[in-house]
Amino acid sequence: MKILQIAFALLVSGAFFTPQVKAQEETLLKAERIKADKLPPEVLDAYKKKFPNANLKDIVKLPTKVYKKDWEIEESQQPTGDEEYYNLFLSGDNIQLEALYDRNGNLIRANEVAKNVALPTNTMQYIVKNYKGYLVKKDKVKRLIEPNSINAEWEVTIAKGKDSKRLLFGTDGEFKKEK
Incomplete structure (x- = not known):
């Protein structure tokens, strides 16, 4: 009889505490x-x-x-x-872009990656002044273009003989760090 009471109690408690599974609405x-x-x-x-x-x-x-x-x-x-x-x-030549526009032709945001493009003048001046004898081997710029601003990060690989360095520059061509 005790076993029946326990089984009945479990059955009743299960009815009250049964987890409910709801179908999620997905659009x-x-x-x-x-x-x-x-x-x-x-x-x-x-x-x-x-x-x-x-x-x-x-x-x-x-x-x-x-x-x-x-x-x-x-x-x-x-x-x-x-x-x-x-x-x-x-x-395009050495460039990849992803641009988002609204239906009226307004640019919302664009991401651009360009390789081997003309470096900002102050970037070249910095390299010539601080890395004498090094030559620019390759460069890449990543730009986030928004309607009222452009943020960029330049990555420039320079070399002198077998020694090479990667330099990072900001939007205005200012030196950030060497990698």
Whole structure:
């Protein structure tokens, strides 16, 4: 009888403490690849003006919710939900770009990586003054381009004989550190 009472108690307590499993609601948001002929003319004109030497490789149309999640827009922009954004992938001679535009052709943000481009004058002056006899072997600049600012980091590899060094410079070509 005692075993039956324990079994009954476990059965009753299980009814009250059974974990509940809820099906989670998921909204799938679709970022879709589109062809250049589906790109708003404002976006097409804007990217050609801003990046004239870059070739359009791929376009992804983003709904606001995907854009907000992946690019973290500020709440102060107060999107209505029907905005469209276009993520453009561009390339050119020694350059790779990813640029985000709204449907009106306004640049939101772009990431650019360029190799073997002209260095800022003060960068070259710093290298000549502080690394006598070294030659620039290669360079790379990473830029974050926003409507009102450009932040850059230059990486320059220099060599003198078998000795090579990597130097990092900031947006204005100012020396940051040696690696």
